[in-house]
Amino acid sequence: MSNLHPTIARVTDRIIERSKASRGGYLALMDREGERHADRNTALPCSNLAHGFAATGEDKDSIAAQRGPNIGIVSAYNDTISSHQPFGAYPPQMKVWAREVGATAQVAGCTPAMCDGVTQGADGMELSLFSRDVIALATTVGLSHAMYDSVAMLGMCDKIVPGLLIGGLRFGYLPTIFFSAGAMPTGISNKEKQRVRQLYAEGKATRAELLDSESRSYHAPGVCTFYGTANSNLMMLEMMGLQLPGSAFINPGTPLRQALTRAAVHRLAEIARNPGSGQAGNDYRPLAHCVDERSIVNAAVGLLATGGSTNHALHVPAFARAAGVIIDWDDLAELSHAVPLLARVYPNGESDVNHFQAAGGLGFVIRELLGAGLLHRDIRTVYGEGMDAYTKEPWLDGETLAWRDVGEAGDDAILRPASAPFQADGGMRLVTGNLGRATFKTSAVEEDRWTVEAPCRVFETQHAVAEAFAAGELDRDVVVVVRFQGPRANGMPELHKLTPPLGVLQDRGYRVALVTDGRMSGASGKVPAAIHCSPEALGGGPLSRLRDGDVVRLSATDGTLSTSADLAAREPAVMREEEQGTGRELFAMFRRFADEAEKGGSAMLAEAGL
The missing domain is CATH 3.50.30.80 (IlvD/EDD C-terminal domain-like)
Incomplete structure (x- = not known):
């Protein structure tokens, strides 16, 4: 890419050089694992296969004969987390949509999923970071059944997306798409929510008044509307090309959201391995080759350009390690000096992600970053070659899903072009x-x-x-x-x-x-x-x-x-003395072996030698 910014090029080259041995080892492992598991009929004895499809009903004959790709669904559904509640309805629908294109789908496994909003300031928050390791482990348990030709990851929030990605990358020979359920509709303003919180801290508002304010902010299924870790996750997945273009923030329960979910299932069938043939499909896109040094730099650039969550100073190095890529805080700091801040979304501004989406959203941000040479344009995405498709927004042309140009920013208090940013660096x-x-x-x-x-x-x-x-x-x-x-x-x-x-x-x-x-x-x-x-x-x-x-x-x-x-x-x-209760004592092993924050704060990755 001729117009790539010199800082982006320099940092990327440094990461590539630093990661040569670990990245090479990872790709060699994925090649070996892909060959071993290419054909279920030879990799798994008949008894194993029979166990794997015994409860699949009308899909049983198709899976047994390997007539089409079988999509493994890894879901972080629960109905305590508002953002994940919609995922409860996804698997039955996804099975129908898979059949439309000659594929099948099975729930490979479910992972735990905790809400930092629920546990904030409570004992359960001490499990939060290590829940990422648990989610990665649960993901690998589900995918270890070796029944799948591609993977659908259902998850959006805090430690959940990094955990799913870390686990999925250990099966990087499988094409993988992440599914969003979208943001909840806008409630009370973030400024009003903050005002009541501070009044309560000063003893000037009652608990009943505080709870009423919070309930009018967090009020429906979907991701919380402030630009925290969850929405930063969804942003980075688009910057890495791991979900369909423009699918991050579309509200749950809308026709457009359903159309995007259906299209993602169809796409998983297109990019899957050909079952039983041992050969790649016509458009085979394994996760291991979609997540590389360039896509990880794109994720970091997106984080900086949008003022995203500080949690990703831990998560980016962690999931990069799972792909054999080594990135550190010096890299993030150097990128930050080159990447301008293009978005103001609460807590960096007054507007929420719905306003951000309406103003042009990620399509606008990606277009501006590409134009300024601040993103790698030619990465391999689940949708196609390169990032140009991610400069557009999805819409329904009648009942047909289509993508269109986002135009100029609809509100310059929320989004600005790279030529006139909110501030010159990524913050x-x-x-x-x-x-x-x-x-x-x-x-x-x-x-x-x-x-x-x-x-x-x-x-x-x-x-x-x-x-x-x-x-x-x-x-x-x-x-x-x-x-x-x-x-x-x-x-x-x-x-x-x-x-x-x-x-x-x-x-x-x-x-x-x-x-x-x-x-x-x-x-x-x-x-x-x-x-x-x-x-x-x-x-x-x-x-x-x-x-x-x-x-x-x-x-x-x-x-x-x-x-x-x-x-x-x-x-x-x-x-x-260490606290006990709320299960914290069961996580003693994770605490004992965790490495430093700059490497991701993970016991699992440290002990795995990654």
Whole structure:
């Protein structure tokens, strides 16, 4: 691609060079596994096959004779998560649509799926990050039955898409498409939701008033409408070409959503292996060759251009490792300096993803990035060759699914062209110093707050921060440090409950910042924060040596995370005893063997040697 931006080219080349051995080993494994499992009739004895199709009813003869491709469905359905509730109806419909094109479909397996919104600030949040590993493992269990010629992944939210992708990549010889169920319709404004949350934090709103506000925001099936980790997942899947163009945010239960789901099933039949032949199909597109260094760079660029979730500073390195690709925070930071911010979606703006979609959505963003040479145009996608198809939006021409140009941005408060962005860089910066390495999301923070230097107050739980806030102990310029929140300490929970009290302090005129080895989620907002701090406090990381009153400097402007205190002269603080209950004790193995945040915070990948 002649107009590829030099930074994109340089970072991509560096990742390719760094990943030569691991990527080569991964592709060789996928080639061997693909050959071993190419023909079910030779790979599986008759008794095994009979077990595999015993309950398939009218599809039994077709699967037994391998008349057409058999699509394995991996579903993260449950009806506690609003976004995944629609998936309950998908498999029966998908089986009908598969038959329309001479294929069959089976539910290969179901994965757990937890909602960070439900567990925010509760004990269950300490299972959240490691649920990604569990989802990846559950995905591999389902696909290990070796009955499938292509895969439909049903999942959208936080750790679920990365988990499905990690598991799916270990079966990368199978073509795979991700299915979205779409965003719930717009409820109350995000600004109003934030206002009530801060009033509650100050004791000026009742719990009943807060619950009423939240219920009018999260009110229907579909993905939550703010631009958090879930919607960032869907964005990255399009940037990587792993779902149909424009399918990310179309609302559940609409004719267009159903048409996209049907078309994706048909496409899975087209790109599948030819069953029983041992040969590739006419348009065989294995996942291992769709996910490569270039598509992973595209995902990172999309994350930066849209102000996406900070959680993906962990997830991108993790799923890249599953494909044999090594990407780190230096790569993300360098990309961020070259990629402009093209979108303002809450918490980086006032509008939600439905407004973003109506203003031109991902079709507009991808077109602008391609035009500026900021994306790899020629990646292999599940839909076709290259990213040009992803510059369009889906619509129904009568009852026929079609794609059309998105035109210009419908609202320049939400979307802007690459020639006139909201800010010149992508807003995710690396800060380093004698307190470690951390991520700072600048796109959600006013520039005059990018640098905070103040005495710190050290805590070990977010609940202790809330208590100190309620007691008036934080009414000053302060850097709030919350430590022992890393992967090995307690599973690296999100600390999103800190946003309202810290936001109140900032609104009172104080210079406030957060430094933590925990996460702040895709809803990271207006308070400057250094998150994912590595090395984590447990084991003697620098945060374990901080004391109340030490002056800490955090600056996204010059990339600093440091203290003037003499840390080497101090003994590290000792973490409180590990908590039990809510099943947390069963995850002790994951905590013990987890690697650092910059590698993804995964025990499974670390122990697998990936």
